[in-house]
Amino acid sequence: MAPDGTAGAAPAVARVAEAAAPSGRAGRLLREGGRQAAAVAISLFGLLAITFFIGRLLPLDPVVAIIGDDAPQSTYDMVFKELGLDRPLWEQFALYVAKVAQGDFGNALNTSNRVADDLRRVFPATVELATVALIISLLLGIPFGVIAAVHRGKLIDHLVRVLGLIGYSAPTFWLGLMGLVVFYAMLGWVGGPGRVGIAYIDLIEPRTGLLLIDSLLENEPEMFWSAVEHIILPASILGYASTAYIARMTRSFMLEQLSQEYVITARVKGLSRARVVWRHAFPNIMVQLVTVIALAYAFLLEGAVLTETVFAWPGFGRYLTLGLLSGDMNVVLACTLLVGLTFIVLNLISDVLYRLLDPRTR
Amino acid sequence: MSDIAARGGVRTWLLAESVTSPAQARAQKFYLGWRRFASNPLALIGLGIVVVLILMAIFAPLLATHDPYAQSLDRRLLAPSAAHWLGTDELGRDIFSRIIYGSRITLMIVLLVALIAAPLGLLIGTVAGYVGGWTDVALMRTTDVFLSFPGLILALAFVAALGSGLENAIIAIALTAWPPIARLARAETLTVRRADYIAAVRLAGASPLRIIIRHVMPICIPSVIIRITLNMAGIILTAAGLGFLGLGAQPPSPEWGAMLSTGRQYMLGSWWLAAMPGLAILIVSLGFNLLGDALRDVLDPRG
Numbered sequence: 114m115a116p117d118g119t120a121g122a123a124p125a126v127a128r129v130a131e132a133a134a135p136s137g138r139a140g141r142l143l144r145e146g147g148r149q150a151a152a153v154a155i156s157l158f159g160l161l162a163i164t165f166f167i168g169r170l171l172p173l174d175p176v177v178a179i180i181g182d183d184a185p186q187s188t189y190d191m192v193f194k195e196l197g198l199d200r201p202l203w204e205q206f207a208l209y210v211a212k213v214a215q216g217d218f219g220n221a222l223n224t225s226n227r228v229a230d231d232l233r234r235v236f237p238a239t240v241e242l243a244t245v246a247l248i249i250s251l252l253l254g255i256p257f258g259v260i261a262a263v264h265r266g267k268l269i270d271h272l273v274r275v276l277g278l279i280g281y282s283a284p285t286f287w288l289g290l291m292g293l294v295v296f297y298a299m300l301g302w303v304g305g306p307g308r309v310g311i312a313y314i315d316l317i318e319p320r321t322g323l324l325l326i327d328s329l330l331e332n333e334p335e336m337f338w339s340a341v342e343h344i345i346l347p348a349s350i351l352g353y354a355s356t357a358y359i360a361r362m363t364r365s366f367m368l369e370q371l372s373q374e375y376v377i378t379a380r381v382k383g384l385s386r387a388r389v390v391w392r393h394a395f396p397n398i399m400v401q402l403v404t405v406i407a408l409a410y411a412f413l414l415e416g417a418v419l420t421e422t423v424f425a426w427p428g429f430g431r432y433l434t435l436g437l438l439s440g441d442m443n444v445v446l447a448c449t450l451l452v453g454l455t456f457i458v459l460n461l462i463s464d465v466l467y468r469l470l471d472p473r474t475r
Numbered sequence: 476m477s478d479i480a481a482r483g484g485v486r487t488w489l490l491a492e493s494v495t496s497p498a499q500a501r502a503q504k505f506y507l508g509w510r511r512f513a514s515n516p517l518a519l520i521g522l523g524i525v526v527v528l529i530l531m532a533i534f535a536p537l538l539a540t541h542d543p544y545a546q547s548l549d550r551r552l553l554a555p556s557a558a559h560w561l562g563t564d565e566l567g568r569d570i571f572s573r574i575i576y577g578s579r580i581t582l583m584i585v586l587l588v589a590l591i592a593a594p595l596g597l598l599i600g601t602v603a604g605y606v607g608g609w610t611d612v613a614l615m616r617t618t619d620v621f622l623s624f625p626g627l628i629l630a631l632a633f634v635a636a637l638g639s640g641l642e643n644a645i646i647a648i649a650l651t652a653w654p655p656i657a658r659l660a661r662a663e664t665l666t667v668r669r670a671d672y673i674a675a676v677r678l679a680g681a682s683p684l685r686i687i688i689r690h691v692m693p694i695c696i697p698s699v700i701i702r703i704t705l706n707m708a709g710i711i712l713t714a715a716g717l718g719f720l721g722l723g724a725q726p727p728s729p730e731w732g733a734m735l736s737t738g739r740q741y742m743l744g745s746w747w748l749a750a751m752p753g754l755a756i757l758i759v760s761l762g763f764n765l766l767g768d769a770l771r772d773v774l775d776p777r778g
Binding site: 278298418 | 629631735743756765
């Protein structure tokens with residue numbers, strides 16, 4: 114996807130909050146909190162409505178999916194009633210919402226486990242992958258963005274821009290495949306598909322579900338290194354696009370700051386350029402970066418669907434793909450809901466952080 | 476036109492300080508924009524890639540060296556050579572020719588998505604902006620809900636419900652591509668809604684529908700076109716992703732994502748099966764990104 118900063122709900126939520134008229138600090142906070150809650154509630158409702166609607170679109174007859182083609186009409190009618198399909202649409206929707214609220218997404222066809230249990234098992238793997246990818250993007254994206262802004266129009270600026278555009282344009286699944294061919298098959302620098310070497314699979318009981326942390330908690334350094342070896346390539350490739358995004362946004366925020374008068378004043382006073390850039394200008398863009406980072410993390414979760422398929426990474430993306438290929442709507446809808454919910458929560462977090470960090474919004 | 480000759484050539488006419496006709500003003504604006512665009516080498520590369528893609532799609536039968544569907548099992552998995560520039564695949568089909576024909580599918584996906592998503596977004600955005608009130612709130616809230624979803628996941632869910640295949644993939648992508656356009660069209664509508672010319676048409680008795688279609692929509696169209704160009708790289712990547720997961724175009728279609736997906740099984744022995752279509756996707760999506768980026772620079776000086 115081409116993230117460009119305008120997509121995503123963060124600006125929308127922020128705008129709603131801006132509209133609140135200031136009249137007394139406590140009252141304003143209360144009103145803003147109320148608006149925030151209303152915005153989240155509407156997003157949640159929309160999320161449920163869309164997934165419910167998609168579930169209804171299904172050309173398959175859900176009753177036949179359960180009892181098969183040969184069942185007698187009486188069985189059909191019974192199951193039809195049991196599923197609540199004879200009730201009015203709004204009642205079915207209410208039923209659906211109630212089930213979702215209890216975390217009941219039905220059973221998965223592939224594993225015949227409850228979908229909720231499966232998700233609890235696979236989601237940490239995705240979180241681990243996306244988090245490492247985010248750390249890589251921050252470590253690379255922010256310095257490169259700042260350097261590009263400082264050297265605007267110079268070779269390094271163009272280089273960062275072109276590398277960034279390639280990051281937006283390259284299909285992650287293709288980069289993943291090529292990465293496996295070069296770094297795993299040809300050079301042998303990294304581990305292959307999966308989260309750890311075969312010898313370590315199921316060696317320890319999951320505590321957090323994050324192998325990098327669990328292996329250290331259990332004092333298994335060899336397993337930890339195996340996990341590092343396996344995560345580094347998928348995380349780098351997954352993080353490429355978000356590195357490009359973060360670098361680009363950092364550059365444009367930085368350019369805005371560098372043209373301000375306080376920067377010129379500081380330079381005139383005789384401070385070094387590095388000091389002005391990192392101690393004066395940079396802290397001012399951190400607030401804006403928070404929103405960008407939350408959005409980048411959300412897109413990492415999305416990119417994980419394809420990356421996980423390439424690297425046989427046992428996370429939620431691969432689980433979703435397997436569900437899609439076997440036409441398992443329970444899995445598809447649960448995963449869609451999970452991602453939508455994560456997006457809403459990330460937007461909320463970035464909004465709250467923005468408010469806490471930016472003195473002007475107090 | 477005699478006017479132009481009198482002033483000493485087209486260039487002078489295009490750069491004249493005082494304009495004498497709306498046509499000249501428009502031509503000047505276009506010319507200056509083009510000069511800014513053309514002064515950026517990356518923009519020209521992007522434009523070049525997109526033009527090559529279009530020519531490739533139109534002249535595919537002339538450019539292809541082999542039949543893209545012709546199998547010959549004695550020539551399977553051949554490395555790139557003079558006879559097969561990009562090698563052959565697992566059924567002995569020429570990869571170069573398949574990529575050439577695949578450009579037609581890529582272009583068709585992009586155009587169809589644009590043709591569905593742009594009018595849909597335009598309609599929703601202009602109606603929300605012009606009518607205002609609760610209609611606006613309801614339509615924009617719906618748009619926000621769609622916007623807060625990651626496009627690929629939503630497209631996956633739609634394809635899961637509709638069934639896999641190229642047509643359904645196109646519909647699914649279009650259903651996820653309209654919200655940014657609606658948002659943009661609404662913003663544009665709000666700026667012209669109180670303009671005098673709108674009030675004049677309303678006084679003349681035009682219905683709201685007529686005002687929206689005849690007088691508001693045309694204003695929004697240029698920015699909608701730029702927006703959709705900016706989104707085309709994303710559309711291509713999503714379509715390729717669906718093809719890669721086996722949910723988009725189905726074999727034996729030479730769709731690039733689907734080719735990559737089959738090539739994956741032969742990756743370690745015959746890297747070119749997966750590498751070539753992926754490279755094609757990368758180049759085309761890079762072209763659209765460069766083009767969109769440059770268009771934004773020219774038309775929106777703030778960015």
